[in-house]
Amino acid sequence: MGSKSSSPPAPDYASAAEATAKGNLDNLKYQTAANRPDIYTPWGNQTWAQDADGKWTQNVALSPEVQRALDAQQNVQMNQSQLAQSMQGQVSEAMKNGFKAPSMSDYLSNVGSVNQNFGGFSPYGVEATDQSQINVGAFTRGNQAVSQNLRSSAQGLNTNFQSNGQNVNTDAAGAVAPAGSTNLNAPQFSDANAQAGATAAYNASTALLKDQWAQDTKGLDEKLRLQGLTPGTEAYNAAAQNLSRVQGQQQDQLANQAVVTGNDMANRNYASALAGYQSGNQAQNQAYNQNANTFALGNSALGQQFGQDQAAFTTGNAALGQQYGQDANTFTTNNAARTQNLNNGLAQYQAMLQGQQQYNSSQNQAFNQALAGYGANTAAQQASNAAQQQAYQQALGNYNTAYNSAYQNYMTPLNSMNAVLTGNQVQNPNFGNFSQAGYVGGADYAGAAQNLGQYSSAQSAAQQAANSSMLGTVGTLGAAAIMAY
Structure with a gap:
């Protein structure tokens, strides 16, 4: 008779989960770095910098021509605002009594x-x-x-009249x-x-x-x-x-x-x-x-x-x-x-x-x-x-x-x-769009451990089935030998 097989050891789920979380975090850091490209255009540039703590900083610098146009536009807007402020008195005087519409009865x-x-x-x-x-x-x-x-009143008529x-x-x-x-x-x-x-x-x-x-x-x-x-x-x-x-x-x-x-x-x-x-x-x-x-x-x-x-x-x-x-x-x-x-x-x-x-x-x-x-x-x-x-x-x-x-x-x-x-203003430059890197998950250590456990359980069940079949065969041969004796 063979020895009874032991159950397979349980998977280490905690270690598998920690390994999966660490892989996901490393992948997220890689993805974040991929989504921080430096951009250079004729109107200026946009750059990224990361400090020792891992924090990111975005820097935008305009070209000298665009910067001068923006400064000039701000000066024009300031002058327009001052001129408009000086015209508020005229507007207040004209509109202080409200709009007086013509009388419709005068026309109808x-x-x-x-x-x-x-x-x-x-x-x-x-x-x-x-x-x-x-x-x-x-x-x-x-x-x-x-x-x-x-x-007729006539009486005695010959009734045989023809x-x-x-x-x-x-x-x-x-x-x-x-x-x-x-x-x-x-x-x-x-x-x-x-x-x-x-x-x-x-x-x-x-x-x-x-x-x-x-x-x-x-x-x-x-x-x-x-x-x-x-x-x-x-x-x-x-x-x-x-x-x-x-x-x-x-x-x-x-x-x-x-x-x-x-x-x-x-x-x-x-x-x-x-x-x-x-x-x-x-x-x-x-x-x-x-x-x-x-x-x-x-x-x-x-x-x-x-x-x-x-x-x-x-x-x-x-x-x-x-x-x-x-x-x-x-x-x-x-x-x-x-x-x-x-x-x-x-x-x-x-x-x-x-x-x-x-x-x-x-x-x-x-x-x-x-x-x-x-x-x-x-x-x-x-x-x-x-x-x-x-x-x-x-x-x-x-x-x-x-x-x-x-x-x-x-x-x-x-x-x-x-x-x-109102009037046209110098617009800030728009930097070109870029495709962001998609998220890629790390290795699924927890899933791998679960699959390994399921595989070990299947192997143990198969071994137990084989042992049971062998014992049945030995028993049958022994009974046949006894009957023959």
Whole structure:
């Protein structure tokens, strides 16, 4: 059996750390010395010196020419300072009362104010259009239907009467049925169509002016900046607000005009639908009358044939036949009167519709006239405001000119003194830059000691593993020998 291996000795971390710190300090001293080069230029030189304690001193020496220029410049600065000091009395006298700006009211007193009385459109005297639905039943109600049963006071007639004519057609309703019934669903005025038309008209109008509005805004900004006005100043904000107000008035006018256009389009659509509705009812009424006339004429022809056959009937039935004919004439007359009453009611209905249309047309014309007058007044008001704006800008420009002139006179003494104090000076020479040496660390003794310790530990572990394997092999061979024995 082998002997048990001992653990490797621990690394000397303290000695390794001290050696590393000493290497870093030596490297830092070397780097510091590398960063202290002497520099020589045509304008002078810069040198370094180190004393016995290791302290560094920087020395800068100018060339004789540069030194003389620096001395002369300092003399000039002293003379300028003395001259400026002598001018302080003039500056104090000129500025003791502060700057007195011209009175803006002297320039704007003759400029009128902007007319902001843009009243809303109100069509005085114009009544609303009559959109009530006229019921045809109000004119035909109470009319009796055409009688389809003929009753005669004649008695004992020969009921076996034969006639070459067909029986009288009693189906009056069937005769007029192809004409259809009167359409009672009159079209209604659509507010949705008016709103859609107004929206489309407004979008079309503003699309043409958006670029111009943007250009006017940009032009005003450039104009005001050329005058020395910047955003945030009272004059700049007032001019911008005036332009925004004018553009807003234009947008209001376009919106009002768009409402008129939308209503006009909706009225035209409504009038077109109403005309189609009336034409349909008129055509239906004409077909109805034609069918009724055809029905009456057919029955009249049959009655005439029937009369002729009746005249040829026996003498005994002549009187009764005459009475029957009279009753038939009365029946036809009554039905004709009832038909006439119905036609009269329909004619009154048509007259009522026509009167309603004429009334609505006159109201629309009065509305358009009132709207045209409102547009003319608005245009005149805008022209007046544009002239006022031009006068305001001119007066404001004159004020700015006077203000700048007064301020320049006020600042002249101070500017003169500052001009004496300021001026070009001789600059100290700049020595050329150089690349500083980078830091280089010393030898890592601590890391080396740690690595050595790790290596020794690994070697010891490997040795222990080898010893364990050998003992296992010996044990196996011994057990095999015993079993064989």
